[in-house]
Each structure stands twice: as C-alpha cells, then as structure tokens.
Amino acid sequence: MENQLMNLTFFLLLLTVVANLIRLWQPKEVWNRLSLIIMGLALLSFLSVLTVRTIAAGRLPFANMYEFVLLCSCAILLLALFIRKTLKSPLFDLMAGVLVILLLSLSSILPSELRPLMPALQSKWLYAHVATAVIAYGFFGLAFCLGISYLAKSRDDAANLATLDERIYRVVIMGFTFLTVVIITGAVWAEEVWGTWWSWDPKETWSLITWFVYAAYLHARRTYEWRGSKSAWMVVIGFMVVLFTLFGVSILLPGLHSYM
Amino acid sequence: MRERFKKWWEQFIRIMASMKTAITLLIVLGVVSALGTFIPQGQPQTFYFHAYGHLTGSLITLLSLNQLYQTWWFQLITGILSLSILICGYQRLRHVNNLKSAGSLLLHIAVVVTVIGSVWSLGYAKSFYLEIPVGEKVALAEHGLRDGRLGLKDFKVDYYPDFQPRQYASQLSLKGYKGKNYEERIAVNHPLKANSLKIYQSSWGWVMNLSQLTPDSAKTIQIKDKNTYRLQAGMDVRAVFIPDYAEESGNIESQSPLPNRPHVWLTLLQDGKIIDMTVLAPGEEAQLGLFTLRFDNYSYFSGLQVKEDPGVYLVFAGFILLILGILARYWQLFFPPKEV
Numbered sequence: 001m002e003n004q005l006m007n008l009t010f011f012l013l014l015l016t017v018v019a020n021l022i023r024l025w026q027p028k029e030v031w032n033r034l035s036l037i038i039m040g041l042a043l044l045s046f047l048s049v050l051t052v053r054t055i056a057a058g059r060l061p062f063a064n065m066y067e068f069v070l071l072c073s074c075a076i077l078l079l080a081l082f083i084r085k086t087l088k089s090p091l092f093d094l095m096a097g098v099l100v101i102l103l104l105s106l107s108s109i110l111p112s113e114l115r116p117l118m119p120a121l122q123s124k125w126l127y128a129h130v131a132t133a134v135i136a137y138g139f140f141g142l143a144f145c146l147g148i149s150y151l152a153k154s155r156d157d158a159a160n161l162a163t164l165d166e167r168i169y170r171v172v173i174m175g176f177t178f179l180t181v182v183i184i185t186g187a188v189w190a191e192e193v194w195g196t197w198w199s200w201d202p203k204e205t206w207s208l209i210t211w212f213v214y215a216a217y218l219h220a221r222r223t224y225e226w227r228g229s230k231s232a233w234m235v236v237i238g239f240m241v242v243l244f245t246l247f248g249v250s251i252l253l254p255g256l257h258s259y260m
Numbered sequence: 261m262r263e264r265f266k267k268w269w270e271q272f273i274r275i276m277a278s279m280k281t282a283i284t285l286l287i288v289l290g291v292v293s294a295l296g297t298f299i300p301q302g303q304p305q306t307f308y309f310h311a312y313g314h315l316t317g318s319l320i321t322l323l324s325l326n327q328l329y330q331t332w333w334f335q336l337i338t339g340i341l342s343l344s345i346l347i348c349g350y351q352r353l354r355h356v357n358n359l360k361s362a363g364s365l366l367l368h369i370a371v372v373v374t375v376i377g378s379v380w381s382l383g384y385a386k387s388f389y390l391e392i393p394v395g396e397k398v399a400l401a402e403h404g405l406r407d408g409r410l411g412l413k414d415f416k417v418d419y420y421p422d423f424q425p426r427q428y429a430s431q432l433s434l435k436g437y438k439g440k441n442y443e444e445r446i447a448v449n450h451p452l453k454a455n456s457l458k459i460y461q462s463s464w465g466w467v468m469n470l471s472q473l474t475p476d477s478a479k480t481i482q483i484k485d486k487n488t489y490r491l492q493a494g495m496d497v498r499a500v501f502i503p504d505y506a507e508e509s510g511n512i513e514s515q516s517p518l519p520n521r522p523h524v525w526l527t528l529l530q531d532g533k534i535i536d537m538t539v540l541a542p543g544e545e546a547q548l549g550l551f552t553l554r555f556d557n558y559s560y561f562s563g564l565q566v567k568e569d570p571g572v573y574l575v576f577a578g579f580i581l582l583i584l585g586i587l588a589r590y591w592q593l594f595f596p597p598k599e600v
Contacts, residue, residue, distance in 0.1 A: 115424075116420050116424060116426070118424070118425070119425060119426070119427050119428065119447070119448035119449070120449070122427065122449055123449040170593060170594075173590050173593060176586075177586050177590065180583070180586055181583065184582065184583065188576070188579070191572060192449055192451065193448060193460070194460065195387065195451065195460045195565045195567040196387075197381075197572060198378065200293075200296060200301065200329045202297040205293050206294070206297065209290045209293055209294055212286050212287070212289065212290040215286060216283050216286055219279055219282065219283055219286075220283065249297070253297050253298070
C-alpha cells in the first residue's frame with residue numbers, strides 16, 4: 001500500500017514538473033490551475049504515504065533518516081503550495097517539484113524498513129527536535145527554490161526582483177528561527193539522554209555550520225546591503241550545506257546520529 | 261605613551277566591533293569546525309600515522325587536529341568571536357529604542373551567555389562512567405565527588421518481540437549526597453536528578469561470579485561478560501555469558517538474550533592462545549588446564565554515566581534568551597503593527 005502510494009506521489013510530482021515546463025513556454029491560466037491541482041493531489045498522496053506508514057509503525061514517522069527525508073520533502077511541497085499563489089512563478093513551481101523528486105530519489109537508497117524505537121529515541125524531545133528540523137529544512141528548501149528563481153530572473157523588472165528578494169529573506173528568517181530551535185532541542189535532549197548537551201558529533205557540528213552560514217547571510221544583508229544576486233547565491237550555498245548535513249554527514253561521517 | 265595606548269585601544273575596539281571581523285571569525289570557526297568532522301577525533305596517535313601517512317599524521321598531531329575542539333587556538337577563536345559579539349552588543353546598547361533592537365541585543369548576549377556556560381561546563385563539570393553489579397554499592401568520593409553512596413538495587417531489560425531492547429532501567433539508591441537520600445528508577449532518557457548531579461542509564465551487561473577452587477580454599481572471581489581474568493602469570497580465563505544456551509544445536513550460542521538457560525563459556529588462554537575450554541551451568545565446576553573453576557552465579561551490571569555540571573544551567577539560560585531574542589528581533593516582520 002505504502003509503495004503504491006509512493007509511486008503515485010512520484011508520478012504526480014513528475015506531472016507537476018511537466019505541467020510547469022509547459023507553463024514556462026505557454027504561460028496560460030489553464031496551465032497554472034492544472035499545476036495547482038496536480039501539486040495539491042501530489043501533496044494529498046504524499047500525506048497518505050505518511051499516514052499509512054504511521055498506522056503500520058504504530059508511531060509517527062520520526063525515527064530514521066528515510067522517514068526524515070520523506071517529512072522534509074512533504075514540508076517543502078506543502079510550503080511551496082502555500083507560497084505559489086502570491087508568487088505566480090512557473091519556474092518556482094518547477095524548482096519545487098524537481099527538488100522534491102530529487103529528495104525522494106535520494107531517499108530510495110536509504111533503508112526504509114519499519115523498526116521500533118530504540119531506547120535513546122523514546123523521548124518527547126524526539127518529536128520537538130525532528131518536527132522543528134523538518135520545518136527548518138522545509139523553509140531552507142523553499143528559500144533555495146526562490147533563490148534559483150531569482151537568479152534565473154535576474155534581468156526581470158527591478159520591483160518584482162526586490163519583492164522576491166524580500167520574500168527569500170523572510171523565508172530564511174523562518175528557517176533560521178526553527179534551526180535555532182532544532183539545535184536547542186537537540187542539545188537539551190542530548191543532555192537528558194547522554195549527559196552531554198554538545199559532543200561535536202558531525203551532525204551537530206554541521207547543523208551549527210548551517211546556522212553560521214544563514215547567520216552570515218542575515219548579517220551581510222543587514223550591514224552590507226547584500227541583496228539581489230549575492231543574497232540569492234548565499235541562500236543556494238546555504239541549502240547545499242543543509243543537503244550535506246542531511247545526506248553527506250549521515251553517509252560519510254558516522255557519529256551519534258548514526259541510527260538515523 | 262598614554263595617547264598611543266588610547267589610539268591603539270580605539271583601533272582595537274573598532275576592529276572588534278566591525279561586522280567584517282565577526283563574519284570573518286564566523287566563517288573561520290565554521291571551516292575549522294568542518295575540518296574536525298573529517299578527521300576522526302580522539303584516536304590514539306598511531307591511528308593518524310597509520311591512516312594518513314607519516315607527514316600528514318605528524319601535522320595532525322602537531323596541530324592537535326585530533327582533538328580540535330579542545331585545542332587552545334579553537335577556544336581562542338571562539339573567545340575572540342564572543343568578545344566581538346559583546347563589543348558589538350555594547351555599542352548597540354545606545355541605539356536600543358524598540359523591540360527589534362532589544363531583540364537583536366538579547367540574541368547576541370544569549371550567544372555569549374551560552375559560550376560562557378559551555379566554558380564553565382568544560383572547566384568545572386565532573387563526569388565519569390561506572391559499572392555497578394546488582395546489589396552492590398559505590399562511594400562517589402572515590403570518583404572525585406564530595407559525598408554520596410550509589411547503590412544498584414535492581415536492573416531490568418524490556419525487549420521487543422524480535423529481542424531488540426525496548427528499554428532498560430536501574431533501581432538506584434543514592435544515600436548521603438549533600439545530606440539527602442534518593443530512591444529512584446532510572447532509564448534511558450530518564451536520569452536521576454539531584455541538584456546539579458545527574459545519573460544516566462548508559463549501558464548494561466552481565467557479570468559472573470566464579471570460584472577458583474584448590475584443595476583447601478575457594479577464591480571468588482568476579483568477571484564481566486567477554487572479559488578475561490589473570491589466574492597466574494601468562495594464564496588467563498575468558499568468560500562469555502550465554503543467557504539461553506542452545507545445547508541441542510551443537511554450537512556454543514544463545515537462543516535469546518533472556519536468562520532462560522544461563523551458562524558460562526570459559527576459555528583458558530596461555531599467552532593469548534586457547535589451550536582449553538568448557539561450558540558450565542550455575543553450581544557446576546570443571547577442570548580447565550591446571551585450574552578448577554566453579555560457576556557460582558550471575559547478575560546484571562548497570563552502566564551509569566554520572567555527571568555534576570552546574571554550568572549547564574547557564575547554557576540553558578542562554579538558550580532561553582536566544583529564543584526570546586529571535587522572537588523579539590523578528591516579531592514585527594511577521595506580525596506588523598496595525599496602522600492607526
């Protein structure tokens with residue numbers, strides 16, 4: 001059941017990409033509506049995947065790397081659907097679809113079997129830590145899509161670009177706020193479970209590096225008026241660091257988060 | 261001379277308060293932290309020579325890149341960044357006139373409070389690992405704490421149907437710690453908290469009591485699962501606990517982690533080489549080389565992490581300030597005040 005629903009989600013996401021590719025060349029309202037409907041259906045199908053998995057496991061899908069990537073992908077799709085109405089950009093919709101497809105493709109190489117929670121994960125902090133991480137990464141993914149849209153449109157009308165730049169800034173602030181909470185909940189939980197609130201575990205360290213990158217973005221924007229392309233590039237680089245924290249660290253640098 | 265110092269001081273403050281300095285330090289700290297994730301930390305020196313070759317291995321150990329986060333220069337960079345943030349914050353103090361600027365100031369103070377808390381933690385926290393068999397007690401003073409006597413009354417492991425551990429828990433008694441007594445059941449994620457002392461459920465294992473028998477005496481040997489005990493020079497006995505011995509299978513193996521048919525597998529080693537072995541049930545004895553050994557009984561031991569760390573509360577205070585600072589700094593961005 002879960003596999004069939006996942007295939008359906010994948011198919012609908014591919015349709016979203018196709019619809020938005022057509023929209024790029026044929027910017028008609030009918031394609032805009034169709035894209036919205038398909039994206040909405042993809043989200044519904046995705047939510048069904050998560051629901052079926054939750055029922056089968058008897059717990060929320062918060063326990064391993066595969067489930068985390070599913071949640072992040074779903075968060076990006078949900079946030080993209082929220083933001084697309086005011087944006088009306090086929091390029092943004094296309095980027096969101098491609099990003100979710102890429103994340104799901106990467107998740108398929110991860111072990112997906114349902115496993116019960118090991119003792120270290122049996123904590124109320126698990127839900128606070130993972131939920132905030134999903135939201136933070138969702139916002140950073142969204143900022144990345146907006147950043148790419150900005151860079152592709154850099155010859156566009158200056159007023160439109162300034163609005164887009166401001167939107168990226170707001171999305172990054174949301175991501176940064178949630179990332180701060182992720183690091184804090186992780187530290188408080190680590191203190192509760194291992195008695196060390198910070199161990200310089202690779203995942204922890206790279207989360208801090210991600211925080212540094214976005215903190216540098218916020219400071220450079222405020223103090224040096226780094227807006228426009230420079231700012232968009234920083235957001236793109238920031239998301240590369242997020243992806244490394246998510247996949248690179250888990251695969252290349254084992255540590256306390258190895259069970260993820 | 262005084263003029264020169266004043267000039268130098270002003271220049272120092274200007275550099276430290278500059279955003280360029282703060283961002284540069286942030287990037288340097290980020291890059292150095294990243295480096296520490298690629299070089300395995302805390303390994304013995306020989307590991308680095310073996311893994312990276314003589315030249316790179318020497319460089320790693322010379323620059324202490326194998327203990328990067330504890331090196332003086334890493335802590336110096338963190339200290340300079342904190343100082344830069346503090347000076348920036350002080351200069352902003354004059355411009356605090358609304359929620360946004362107050363939030364920004366609070367946010368920066370919070371980072372410094374967290375760093376100070378972590379330095380306090382690093383300098384004053386006492387942390388050690390203990391393994392206590394069921395029914396035994398340990399004086400915490402032996403491990404550097406002022407007082408307290410920690411005892412393990414009981415230990416239990418709860419399994420999933422596939423025998424993966426669901427949870428494990430210790431019934432602890434802590435007597436005379438700062439004049440108070442505590443009786444508590446701890447489990448993973450549920451430590452015992454007594455003021456700034458915390459005791460964590462960390463691991464567990466089996467411990468066996470054997471007797472070394474001679475015609476006129478019986479010497480008690482306590483040995484943990486998969487450990488060895490020196491019987492005499494060059495002669496060791498290794499004990500492996502088999503909780504659910506599958507005798508019929510013909511192999512020395514356990515059917516489950518539950519102690520349904522407990523046995524011990526003893527191996528006699530001479531200079532590290534196996535010369536004899538046997539499997540015993542509780543109460544049984546056997547001749548192993550020149551030694552007669554009896555398996556008396558077995559029990560769980562609980563692996564406990566004990567920590568006394570007053571600095572962690574300052575870190576947590578920093579966390580609360582950090583969240584309050586972020587909320588105040590960006591509140592108006594998401595909830596703009598309604599225009600009258």
